[in-house]
Amino acid sequence: MRVGLVLGEVWSGLRRNMSVVISVILVTFVSLTFVGAAIIMQLQVQQMKTFWYDRAQVAVYLCTDFDQSATCAGTDAGEEEIAAVEAALQSDTLQPYIADYFFVSHDEAYEEFTKQFEGNPIVDITKPEQLNQTFWIKLNDPSRSDIIKETFAGIPGVQSVSDQRSLLDRIFLFLGVASYTAIAIAGLMLVAAMLLISTTIRLSAYSRRREIGIMRLVGASNRFIQTPFILEGIIAALIGAVLAGAASVAIVKFFVQDFLVAEVPFTSYITVEQSLIVPPVLILLGVILSSIAAKIAITRYLRV
Numbered sequence: 001m002r003v004g005l006v007l008g009e010v011w012s013g014l015r016r017n018m019s020v021v022i023s024v025i026l027v028t029f030v031s032l033t034f035v036g037a038a039i040i041m042q043l044q045v046q047q048m049k050t051f052w053y054d055r056a057q058v059a060v061y062l063c064t065d066f067d068q069s070a071t072c073a074g075t076d077a078g079e080e081e082i083a084a085v086e087a088a089l090q091s092d093t094l095q096p097y098i099a100d101y102f103f104v105s106h107d108e109a110y111e112e113f114t115k116q117f118e119g120n121p122i123v124d125i126t127k128p129e130q131l132n133q134t135f136w137i138k139l140n141d142p143s144r145s146d147i148i149k150e151t152f153a154g155i156p157g158v159q160s161v162s163d164q165r166s167l168l169d170r171i172f173l174f175l176g177v178a179s180y181t182a183i184a185i186a187g188l189m190l191v192a193a194m195l196l197i198s199t200t201i202r203l204s205a206y207s208r209r210r211e212i213g214i215m216r217l218v219g220a221s222n223r224f225i226q227t228p229f230i231l232e233g234i235i236a237a238l239i240g241a242v243l244a245g246a247a248s249v250a251i252v253k254f255f256v257q258d259f260l261v262a263e264v265p266f267t268s269y270i271t272v273e274q275s276l277i278v279p280p281v282l283i284l285l286g287v288i289l290s291s292i293a294a295k296i297a298i299t300r301y302l303r304v
Contacts, residue, residue, distance in 0.1 A: 020200045021236045028240025031189030032282045036248030041179035043270050051268035056142045056164040060135040063159045081157025101137040197233045197290050198297035205301045226298045233294030241286030245279025
């Protein structure tokens with residue numbers, strides 16, 4: 001197979017259908033950018049899960065004078081009840097599961113409350129004794145929080161036991177749904193890109209039907225005839241995939257690292273280096289899908 005002749009046919013096809021080729025590039029770019037964004041979202045969710053689950057704690061909230069639950073009855077947790085909870089935390093039963101714990105008194109809780117809601121009128125109507133005294137517990141394995149819940153459920157002086165992981169699960173569920181929605185949209189757009197590539201190849205083949213007829217008469221193989229058309233589809237999709245890969249890395253650089261890290265610094269974000277895995281995936285995906293679409297389109301046309 002003469003490489004120069006094939007490349008000449010490829011250039012001729014791209015030049016004749018430039019407007020349609022640009023459409024293929026743009027559709028491929030947009031669809032693969034959605035795919036890249038979905039991959040980045042999955043990487044970010046995993047990064048945040050690792051960051052927050054490792055820091056997730058279990059809170060044992062003690063009774064206040066304003067609680068009317070069965071274990072409180074409107075009575076603030078006294079020194080004996082606090083000591084009983086701490087003794088349980090230090091017991092041989094729970095010690096293998098607990099990495100660390102600390103106690104927050106009414107005054108300490110109020111100090112943190114005033115910092116968090118500084119300038120809010122709610123601070124003026126809130127008193128320290130209204131805020132729960134709390135034992136914050138960090139577990140060796142955050143997934144074993146049920147042990148803490150079972151130990152302190154129904155214990156006098158304990159209002160409730162809260163696992164931060166349950167709150168995080170809801171947040172990550174929402175983020176997961178968002179990323180899967182992006183994947184679904186990207187899938188639909190990839191289908192559109194493949195159809196557009198097929199249409200482009202068929203138009204290109206139709207515009208060169210006289211040359212194809214001559215090649216058939218001189219005994220050219222189907223492989224020789226098909227190769228330029230397949231390369232046309234691959235080149236157009238490859239340009240779109242490269243642009244999508246660059247856009248994905250740019251999203252991480254300018255939106256995540258330069259904006260979110262500065263404006264929302266309380267969590268962990270993926271780095272530009274981590275996002276470099278995305279462009280090769282998009283390029284490979286673009287080349288595979290475009291080659292399949294082009295191969296099917298030109299094969300069907302030559303059979304007609």
